[in-house]
Amino acid sequence: MLQIYNTLSGSKEPFEPLDPGEVKMYVCGPTVYDAAHVGHALSYIVFDVVRRYLEYRGYRVRHVQNFTDVDDKIINRAHQLGVPWDELSRRYAAEFLKDMEALNVKQADSYPRASETIPAIIEDISRLIECGHAYEVEGDVYFRVLSDPDYGKLSGRRLEEMNAGARVELDERKEHPMDFALWKAAKPGEPAWDSPWGQGRPGWHIECTSMSTRELGPQLDIHGGGNDLIFPHHENEIAQSEAVTGKQPFARYWMHNGWLTLNQQKMARSEGNVLSVPAIVEKYGADAFRWFVLSSHYTRPLSYSDKAMISAVKSVDRLVQAAAPRTPEEEAGDSVASRTALPEHAVIQLDSLRGEFEAAMDDDFNTSRALAVLVKLSKEVNRLRATGESDTEALALLRELAGVLGFTLAPQDGGRRSSGDGSDAAADVDAYIELLVAIRDELRAAKQWKLSDRVRDGLRELGVALEDTAEGTKWRVDR
RNA sequence: GGCGACGUGGCCAAGUGGUAAGGCAGGGGUCUGCAAAACCCCUAUCAGCGGUUCGAUUCCGCUCGUCGCCUCCA
Known part of the structure; x- marks a missing residue:
């Protein structure tokens, strides 16, 4: 209760x-x-x-x-x-x-x-x-x-x-x-x-x-x-x-x-030590600020620092990565059939995580503990995925509970990573990145490691992170 | 002066009368062409001093430190 x-x-x-x-x-x-x-x-x-x-x-x-x-x-x-x-x-x-x-x-x-x-x-x-x-x-x-x-x-x-x-x-x-x-x-x-x-x-x-x-x-x-x-x-x-x-x-x-x-x-207007909402959302993203706020109990004072915000950004990134890295095909293809493949121990695990979340929140909104549950849950999602088991239910639970805390889990969080307005310019940049990634894949196929690494490092410096996975190379804008 | 909150590992932060969640950072591993991501493992005796107790970080008292409210303020 x-x-x-x-x-x-x-x-x-x-x-x-x-x-x-x-x-x-x-x-x-x-x-x-x-x-x-x-x-x-x-x-x-x-x-x-x-x-x-x-x-x-x-x-x-x-x-x-x-x-x-x-x-x-x-x-x-x-x-x-x-x-x-x-x-x-x-x-x-x-x-x-x-x-x-x-x-x-x-x-x-x-x-x-x-x-x-x-x-x-x-x-x-x-x-x-x-x-x-x-x-x-x-x-x-x-x-x-x-x-x-x-x-x-x-x-x-x-x-x-x-x-x-x-x-x-x-x-x-x-x-x-x-x-x-x-x-x-x-x-x-x-x-x-x-x-x-x-x-x-x-x-x-x-x-x-x-x-x-x-x-x-x-x-x-x-x-x-x-x-x-x-x-x-x-x-x-x-x-x-x-x-x-x-x-x-x-x-x-x-x-x-x-x-x-x-x-x-x-922080007070009269003290003059204020940070505006748009500035924080722009710099770190809404989810990260929310994580920061929820990382301590609401009745306690909380001290703001860039260090704390950076920590929050990274923590939220884990959730975002776990919750939203699937391609639309994966999303659509994961049907009820695969859900039944979820092993029993995993179902039990999910139920107990929901229970932990509720117990934490029931205790005067102990969001700090609730966040720990979200972390466990994203680990579970990644684990299921790595072992080839269905992650559908775990993913759904993660998204549901993150939603209860008000996280969007949007990969393009708050303008921090995207070019902001979703304009044609941004779409064009995507195309260039895709091209570079495709070329790098060919270089890798030819074992031209030096050149392919140069592409990866170069993109890295431009704020694009590449990950070579079993399903091919994925990229995301990162900072 | 009155009322109240807080002091937990390098940083942030939960928590309990029976030897302390989680995140970030750090270290080690698995995976990888190398990375990245992911996963696994490791890292504290809870400001100090007394008291109660079989046993306190958790209860009580004191000391030190920080902060808030008592005027407008989320």
Whole structure:
């Protein structure tokens, strides 16, 4: 049975969704004021794998991810660049979706935006005021943290402690220093909407409450996000949501991923140590980055390095080689007849590998162990192939399980190896390579080793690797 | 100051109260005209010091070190 580490309880718990067979999953999306970086990518890959595994386990997953598109940073950035805030946010949201596609992250079922949820937000805030959980001051509305006896339960903080150590500058108008804004009165030049409290815009936390409850109902199964969102964002979300809906818990399982660090520091826009998603996909490929991310447990911090990426590239190459080296003829020719030739011990072996994979993933998504299973599986494929036994079933299993982790196993991975656009130019190059390979084969037949080796070495330097196999010479673009 | 995470072989990284998965790198082999690829084999006592225990890397305490959150952040 699947166990998930729940931040709320601080322990692993058996996973049981509210409605059997269906999982309501909400993942906090980015604030779209700038390009996403691989730190974001890590988070969304993690939750992509969570989703894929739940689907593999037979759940119907409803996956919602928001865009925060009304926010101080967006407004400031838009002012700097001299563009309308909504144009800026739309641009980066579109870019984000492209990045996710490049990373083979499945699309969410819905991508609500704060700016399109204003009526629901106003409705929720009004309700909070009615219930005594919020109050208005000069056009601002604040959540009254003292009205929530459980406040702090997610992050394990107590109001008194935070009060004591708070470095936030005191706002005399607030009843309690930790009270947080639900609605902010508009300043000149800022985006604003009409509300019962005058012109203004929503605070950061309330949008997630309004969006998630409208999209998925009052209670979620899984709520995910980066580890830094635990406080204050998720803490505040819980307070608001449970106050609005009157239902507990707001989310049954809180999942938080660890940071991606670079040079011992968290990768963050504010630190300036970010790497863009397209740059990584271009340089190493989406599968390699995914391997890197999945090589450690999602709750742990992970440190980025070129060395680690190169290691990941090589590891993924093993899978790709095992999973996709067959010619179309081999693919088509391997029929049901040959499948029955699979020896019994191999069938048992495959079953146990699937079992190992599931056991690993059931244990709070232990992808590191799951990857080890994929390695074993590709060895098995190669072994069966080498002994002339049918590899069909092993290959199918390898592809299936790799797919559960979101690997494409595409030989022409992410533009790293191909000339990129699949243009005629690339096809022409293929023809030249084919020609050289054919000529080299003739040289080899004539035992002209020196010359044939020269062709091979020359191609090698141009990034084309040759392999002489029983079925003839194979070539692939490599780096 | 408060809360929390982490410290496992050259690098990355799982894991367990009874002497430690996997990947990369390295070494040896099989195969090959030679290679490549593939396959097989080999390489650690788990930061330090105490304690609990028949036995701890795994539990507890302390020390050292690294990092995160407490303000916007995946």
